[in-house]
Amino acid sequence: MTDTAAKDSIHAIDPATLTPAMRQYQQYKQQYPDAILFFRIGDFYECFYEDARTVARVLGVALTARSKGENPVPMAGVPFHAVETYLHRMIAAGYKVAICEQMEDPKNAKGVIKREVTRLVTPGTLTEEAMLEGGEENFLAAAVCGNAKLKTQNAKPGGGDVTTAEGGDIGALAWCELSTGKFLTFVGSAAACREELARVRPRELLFAENADHHTPGWVEDFRSAIAGGSGAGPALTGRPAWQMDGHHAAQTLKAHYGVTTFAGFGYETDGEPALRAAGALVAYLHETQKGGGAALEHLQPPRAFERSRHLVIDPTSLRSLEVLRTMRGNGVEGSLVGAIDRTLTPMGSRLLRNWLCYPLRDVAEICRRHDAVEQLVSEEQALAKVRASLAECSDIERITARLCCRRASPRDLVALARSLGTLTSAAVTLAELAAQGGDGTHWEALMDAAPAGNDIAAEITCCVADEPPGHLRDGNIIRDGCNAELDRLRALSRDSRTFLAEYQSKLIARCNIPSLKVGYNKVFGFYIEVTNTHVEKIPADFIRKQTVRNAERYITPELKQYESDILTAQERSLALEQEIFENLRTKLAERVETLQKLAACAAELDVYGGLATLARARRYCRPMMTGEKALAIEDGRHPVVEQTLGEKFVPNDTAFGEKSEVASQKAEGVTLHLITGPNMAGKSTYIRQVALLVLMAQAGSFIPAKRATIGVVDRLFTRVGASDDLAGGQSTFMVEMTETANILHHATEQSLVILDEIGRGTSTLDGLALAWAIAEFLADTTKARTLFATHYHELTELAETSKAVANYNVLVREWEDQVVFMHRIAPGQADKSYGVQVARLAGVPRSVIARARALMGQLAVHVGKSGRPKAAAAMVSPQIGMFDPVDQQALTQLRALDMNRMSPMQAWEALKALQGMLEQKKNG
Numbered sequence: 001m002t003d004t005a006a007k008d009s010i011h012a013i014d015p016a017t018l019t020p021a022m023r024q025y026q027q028y029k030q031q032y033p034d035a036i037l038f039f040r041i042g043d044f045y046e047c048f049y050e051d052a053r054t055v056a057r058v059l060g061v062a063l064t065a066r067s068k069g070e071n072p073v074p075m076a077g078v079p080f081h082a083v084e085t086y087l088h089r090m091i092a093a094g095y096k097v098a099i100c101e102q103m104e105d106p107k108n109a110k111g112v113i114k115r116e117v118t119r120l121v122t123p124g125t126l127t128e129e130a131m132l133e134g135g136e137e138n139f140l141a142a143a144v145c146g147n148a149k150l151k152t153q154n155a156k157p158g159g160g161d162v163t164t165a166e167g168g169d170i171g172a173l174a175w176c177e178l179s180t181g182k183f184l185t186f187v188g189s190a191a192a193c194r195e196e197l198a199r200v201r202p203r204e205l206l207f208a209e210n211a212d213h214h215t216p217g218w219v220e221d222f223r224s225a226i227a228g229g230s231g232a233g234p235a236l237t238g239r240p241a242w243q244m245d246g247h248h249a250a251q252t253l254k255a256h257y258g259v260t261t262f263a264g265f266g267y268e269t270d271g272e273p274a275l276r277a278a279g280a281l282v283a284y285l286h287e288t289q290k291g292g293g294a295a296l297e298h299l300q301p302p303r304a305f306e307r308s309r310h311l312v313i314d315p316t317s318l319r320s321l322e323v324l325r326t327m328r329g330n331g332v333e334g335s336l337v338g339a340i341d342r343t344l345t346p347m348g349s350r351l352l353r354n355w356l357c358y359p360l361r362d363v364a365e366i367c368r369r370h371d372a373v374e375q376l377v378s379e380e381q382a383l384a385k386v387r388a389s390l391a392e393c394s395d396i397e398r399i400t401a402r403l404c405c406r407r408a409s410p411r412d413l414v415a416l417a418r419s420l421g422t423l424t425s426a427a428v429t430l431a432e433l434a435a436q437g438g439d440g441t442h443w444e445a446l447m448d449a450a451p452a453g454n455d456i457a458a459e460i461t462c463c464v465a466d467e468p469p470g471h472l473r474d475g476n477i478i479r480d481g482c483n484a485e486l487d488r489l490r491a492l493s494r495d496s497r498t499f500l501a502e503y504q505s506k507l508i509a510r511c512n513i514p515s516l517k518v519g520y521n522k523v524f525g526f527y528i529e530v531t532n533t534h535v536e537k538i539p540a541d542f543i544r545k546q547t548v549r550n551a552e553r554y555i556t557p558e559l560k561q562y563e564s565d566i567l568t569a570q571e572r573s574l575a576l577e578q579e580i581f582e583n584l585r586t587k588l589a590e591r592v593e594t595l596q597k598l599a600a601c602a603a604e605l606d607v608y609g610g611l612a613t614l615a616r617a618r619r620y621c622r623p624m625m626t627g628e629k630a631l632a633i634e635d636g637r638h639p640v641v642e643q644t645l646g647e648k649f650v651p652n653d654t655a656f657g658e659k660s661e662v663a664s665q666k667a668e669g670v671t672l673h674l675i676t677g678p679n680m681a682g683k684s685t686y687i688r689q690v691a692l693l694v695l696m697a698q699a700g701s702f703i704p705a706k707r708a709t710i711g712v713v714d715r716l717f718t719r720v721g722a723s724d725d726l727a728g729g730q731s732t733f734m735v736e737m738t739e740t741a742n743i744l745h746h747a748t749e750q751s752l753v754i755l756d757e758i759g760r761g762t763s764t765l766d767g768l769a770l771a772w773a774i775a776e777f778l779a780d781t782t783k784a785r786t787l788f789a790t791h792y793h794e795l796t797e798l799a800e801t802s803k804a805v806a807n808y809n810v811l812v813r814e815w816e817d818q819v820v821f822m823h824r825i826a827p828g829q830a831d832k833s834y835g836v837q838v839a840r841l842a843g844v845p846r847s848v849i850a851r852a853r854a855l856m857g858q859l860a861v862h863v864g865k866s867g868r869p870k871a872a873a874a875m876v877s878p879q880i881g882m883f884d885p886v887d888q889q890a891l892t893q894l895r896a897l898d899m900n901r902m903s904p905m906q907a908w909e910a911l912k913a914l915q916g917m918l919e920q921k922k923n924g
Contacts, residue, residue: 124204134346141202172273185274198315209238249279348606359698369700376612397599410468417460420453446601620702630657635706677810678834733761796829
């Protein structure tokens with residue numbers, strides 16, 4: 001805090017010098033010192049002191065002062081009706097915001113208005129549609145990490161290497177999405193927890209603070225893993241250590257879910273590390289949402305994440321393969337999900353991303369997904385009808401969450417009713433498909449839940465107007481005919497002129513005064529005006545109210561009552577509407593399980609429909625899945641690059657294992673493909689393509705290929721690209737070796753490994769030696785299916801010493817000193833790198849290209865027949881130097897030769913002369 005900020009900090013101000021409202025502000029600010037306090041005053045949320053400066057800077061609103069004396073109080077505010085927009089910007093800037101609301105009508109307040117903090121808005125607890133990315137999940141996570149032994153019997157299936165981590169750092173995670181209710185836990189080593197958090201990518205991370213309220217070092221490690229190469233990371237929120245104590249966490253969970261044991265949730269004991277994290281997370285949600293359990297009815301019971309069910313993709317591979325975001329630009333366009341997402345709803349888009357980050361390993365489960373996609377692919381009309389229905393479907397999942405948090409707007413409810421109706425239509429289409437002999441097991445859940453969805457939609461439609469305003473305060477939300485008293489109040493407001501005309505006619509007939517008038521003014525309200533000539537006809541129940549020129553004005557008890565009714569009708573109508581709406585919202589929140597089930601069905605149907613649409617449009621095939629160690633892809637295509645190049649894209653085959661149906665050189669027993677070829681020829685595209693096709697297949701998608709057989713992969717590793725970790729003090733080569741070490745330690749025979757240019761970050765000799773040893777280890781020890789792209793042509797000799805290695809190269813054609821990249825992978829090895837030609841294509845100056853050609857013959861590294869790398873004699877020979885004048889003379893003469901005009905004999909004689917010149921120099 002600056003000196004100025006410290007001087008006017010509200011904590012340093014004597015409360016006795018403050019107004020009652022500012023004392024109230026001080027009270028709540030002290031309760032939430034780490035949050036920006038939005039303090040409701042009339043139609044604005046006001047901020048004061050340092051909060052005001054922050055808000056003015058972040059939101060660009062005016063910074064004013066509350067008082068103009070010697071110590072003016074900095075003040076900035078935003079209108080209450082647009083608060084969501086400003087909240088979004090504050091959260092995006094990394095701040096938390098405490099919302100302090102007026103809890104009573106200022107008209108009825110005696111003294112200072114009663115206020116309460118009704119909500120603490122943080123990055124991980126958002127529910128409003130305007131503050132969320134529809135297609136992405138917004139997780140809040142809690143982490144526990146410590147040096148302790150974890151008993152094997154407490155480890156959950158898929159916990160990875162947790163049972164081998166005794167005595168080392170172990171961790172436990174819990175993560176949930178408040179906007180959908182999803183709630184998961186994980187227990188594993190610290191490294192495994194970092195990996196999972198990198199895939200979950202939470203917006204906010206809870207942890208237990210140290211005794212001195214400092215952030216533990218491992219928390220920053222976790223944050224860096226989540227941030228990856230983007231430089232951004234989750235908001236860190238320290239919590240009291242006692243909230244993550246096993247006993248307290250267990251009591252919090254039991255109270256929230258109303259249980260006495262966690263056995264029904266799949267946890268054996270109350271003290272499991274996962275429950276410590278889960279309990280702290282639930283406690284934080286109760287604190288931020290302020291509504292207690294009623295506001296968290298949609299939060300599902302925690303479920304242990306089973307890592308063994310999924311293909312594990314480490315954070316580096318997720319980034320390298322650009323599954324969710326591109327490495328350059330960090331955008332969705334150009335990523336895998338950007339290329340294949342054909343979903344129509346935010347729910348479906350989120351689920352597709354989840355499937356791509358967590359592909360399956362069980363062959364039967366994968367085939368079940370493929371069956372559903374295939375059924376929609378083969379039934380074009382049914383697919384079109386389902387897609388038309390889903391196009392009208394809103395985000396049921398997040399609307400349900402807002403219902404339970406009591407934040408669903410009238411338009412949310414109308415959208416929910418419409419969406420449930422579209423799901424009923426989709427269910428009818430799927431039932432017809434099943435009746436025609438199709439497999440209806442994929443759609444049973446939706447067909448079973450659709451009638452309940454219809455009932456919920458009917459409740460909403462009977463109560464809420466078809467096109468309500470966006471906010472309760474605007475009124476006209478409840479449909480006419482829903483409530484008799486509301487209809488009467490509305491009639492008073494709407495039909496006052498009719499009433500007054502009818503009342504006037506009735507009085508004229510009763511009093512026999514044709515000139516009698518019923519009128520209204522703002523000062524006296526309603527009145528009956530009678531001219532002085534008819535005063536003797538005034539009935540006894542007329543009460544004199546005012547004398548005007550040539551007339552008297554009166555009031556009657558009936559007119560007075562009507563005046564009271566009509567003047568308060570709008571206010572009472574609005575209050576009644578809010579009461580009816582709140583009752584409906586509460587009633588619908590009780591149907592949360594049904595709504596969540598329908599949302600899950602809609603999301604899954606949307607993903608299947610999107611994958612089927614993609615498969616039909618892009619000619620994707622259904623891969624044959626097997627538990628064997630096989631990988632055979634015929635005419636495979638890169639799912640992203642193909643969409644850019646179209647028909648120009650060149651497909652390629654891949655074959656590993658005995659079960660391969662694709663004809664290939666030496667496929668049987670081969671586990672490592674060594675791929676050589678020049679830059680720009682397509683090596684990197686090809687090896688990434690294979691990894692993406694495996695990932696897509698195990699996620700449940702058809703793939704861009706003519707046909708494919710894929711043996712299920714347990715882990716997918718990539719080591720591609722080059723980047724420094726400046727913040728961590730690691731060079732490009734150190735990052736490369738760290739990632740490679742992770743692969744060598746954790747890859748199994750069932751893994752798929754993608755390596756691109758290993759060893760290029762150090763000297764040529766060191767890099768070649770390392771690349772050779774790594775390739776040997778993967779081929780002979782790990783035996784994982786590996787695609788190894790390299791410029792070290794010396795490595796191709798590995799195929800002569802190991803049956804597990806096969807050489808492949810990218811075909812290149814030369815024509816009049818031009819290179820043509822064929823982008824075709826073929827058996828065999830490349831004999832050139834064509835680096836100089838590629839440099840010329842890249843626009844390197846001609847003089848540099850000419851000099852490079854001159855130097856090419858003087859620089860060489862080769863691998864001898866022993867298989868050991870060694871420096872070529874030309875690199876160290878004292879007789880032939882890089883700048884030797886005889887060499888330059890020979891090169892000059894060689895360049896001067898016009899081969900097109902020389903006979904073979906003349907060319908031979910010229911070369912013989914040049915050779916003699918060099919031999920003479922060598923022999924001294």
